[in-house]
Amino acid sequence: MKEIGELFKEKLTDQQEPPPLQVWEKIAADDNVLKYNSKQGLQQSLFYILPAMIIVAIAVISIVLLSNSNPLKQNDMAKITPAVENPATPETVIPDSISKADDQTITSPTESVQSVVNQYQTETQTGHANHLRSSNAKPVVPVIIMPFKAEVSQPEAEVSKENSYKEIVIPAAPSNEKTTVKKKPITPTPKTEEVKSQNLETDDVEEKSWEIVSSDREEVPDLSIPDAFSPNADGLNDEFGVVANRPITDFNMMVYDRTGQQLFQTRDINAGWNGEYKGQLLPTNSYLYIISYKNSGGENKIQKGMLILVR
Amino acid sequence: MQKYIFSGNKKMENTSSGRVKTTEHLVNNDQELVEGCIAGNPKYQRILYEEFAGDLYFICKRYSHSDADAEDLLQDAFIKIFLNLKGFRFESSLRHWMKRLATNTIITNFRTKKKEGVKLDYEECEQGVLPVVEVQDVEIPMEVLMRMVRELPPGYRMIFNMREIDGYELSEIAEELNMNPATVRSQLFKAKAVLKKQIENWLKSEKV
Structure with missing residues (x-):
């Protein structure tokens, strides 16, 4: 007796078998593989230059974008700085920019600005102006936030508009008839705001799911084509053939191998391919089929695909 | 150092008659062969293929069901070999390195196929020593x-x-x-x- 692995290892280690000629032809046809090394200089330089160019382009674009956004900030700063330097009229300048923002955000910044202004006044009086200049960021912070707040509040308003719009739209759907709804998006026709109930919404959903099922049922293909067959004369799937689900005419089926050699051709829908070519049994492999026919509507149709021969 | 004498040698006579016979050429060792291939000399590239394709094709056949799959694997393996020859450090024999690279190509290929949905049996067995499976010691071709x-x-x-x-x-x-x-x-x-x-x-x- 012998361990089964050893039995196989003895026979199947370090063996050789010459491969078919076409493998080398395929490798040799790949220019990138064999000429790769001679072209290397050019390819390598391209390899580095392309990313470098992309990085430079990104850098240029970002610089342009930044320089565009900078003036805005500078304008904001310009609005503020006089306010700080002229402590006599701070309220007249700041509330203008704040007034767009929410009530809550207004209070705290103005307070802080006010306090900073007060601090500034007291500190200039005591002669600590240099120290404050270094901490200039303080008065800027609250006001820089404000323009952002104002921008953010706008989209919020839009969202709320959309919401109110949706509330009107949804109940309108059930009013459409089933026949018109078919496969078309429900056209929103705004109605009165009174109609608002969850029951109506669920009805809408049910209708949609019913549509999907029905459309799937309609799409039974003209032909049922198998993807594999096993010609080993065991009475199961010994031939490759198709089954027509609807009446068709002008049927033509061709089978090719991977190199494009035609192996089989028939115009009889009941005929099948037995996996032979010129009396020779073909090996396990994938093959291609092309089937053309005329459907019941008189349209010419072509179906292509892969089939696997299993032995 | 191994010498490859390359002519219309025995291996080639075994194959189909359609094979192109290359002129006689002598390569002294692995290094010369590898450097010739890296330099892009078609003669050396052909020698590398002729010398090792048999070994690698047998490995590919062991790992695949159909000959067509084995050919695809062999092609992938050789493409990888030609692209990676520069990385060969002469620490092992060229033959061993190429076999290893071919096996790795096959494993990578299997992993991607597994992702695509080749169905595997995920049933597990309890930890422990594998039971030994023995068969009659007979000569099987x-x-x-x-x-x-x-x-x-x-x-x-x-x-x-x-x-x-x-x-x-x-x-x-x-x-x-x-x-x-x-x-x-x-x-x-x-x-x-x-x-x-x-x-x-x-x-x-x-x-x-």
Whole structure:
């Protein structure tokens, strides 16, 4: 007796078998593989230059974008700085920019600005102006936030508009008839705001799911084509053939191998391919089929695909 | 240092008559061959292929069900070899390095196929030593054994080849194929059971 692995290892280690000629032809046809090394200089330089160019382009674009956004900030700063330097009229300048923002955000910044202004006044009086200049960021912070707040509040308003719009739209759907709804998006026709109930919404959903099922049922293909067959004369799937689900005419089926050699051709829908070519049994492999026919509507149709021969 | 004498040699005579005969050429060692290929000399590239394609094709055949798949694997392996020749450090023999690279190509290919949905049996068996599967010690032709291995289901074939013929450790296989070690063990055992049945059937058919 012998361990089964050893039995196989003895026979199947370090063996050789010459491969078919076409493998080398395929490798040799790949220019990138064999000429790769001679072209290397050019390819390598391209390899580095392309990313470098992309990085430079990104850098240029970002610089342009930044320089565009900078003036805005500078304008904001310009609005503020006089306010700080002229402590006599701070309220007249700041509330203008704040007034767009929410009530809550207004209070705290103005307070802080006010306090900073007060601090500034007291500190200039005591002669600590240099120290404050270094901490200039303080008065800027609250006001820089404000323009952002104002921008953010706008989209919020839009969202709320959309919401109110949706509330009107949804109940309108059930009013459409089933026949018109078919496969078309429900056209929103705004109605009165009174109609608002969850029951109506669920009805809408049910209708949609019913549509999907029905459309799937309609799409039974003209032909049922198998993807594999096993010609080993065991009475199961010994031939490759198709089954027509609807009446068709002008049927033509061709089978090719991977190199494009035609192996089989028939115009009889009941005929099948037995996996032979010129009396020779073909090996396990994938093959291609092309089937053309005329459907019941008189349209010419072509179906292509892969089939696997299993032995 | 190994010498490759390249002419219309024995290996080529065995093959189909359509093979193109290359002119006689002598390569002294691995280094000359590799450097010639890196320099883009078509003669050396052809020699590299002719010298090693047989070994690699046999490996590819062991790991695949159909010849067409084996050819695809061989092509992938050689493309990888030509692109990676620069990385060969002459630490092992060229033949060993190329076989290893081919095996790795096959493993990578299997992993991507697994992602695409080649179905594997994920049944696990309990931890422990693998039961030994023994068969009668008889002379069985290589072609018959080869056919048996190639007819195994994809997962079984992969693991049996890696463990029993290429000598990977079970833990290595589990890591390479991204599988549970217990799964690998059970699949290996099942593969052996299938092969044992095949051998018994073959012995019966031979006696009759």
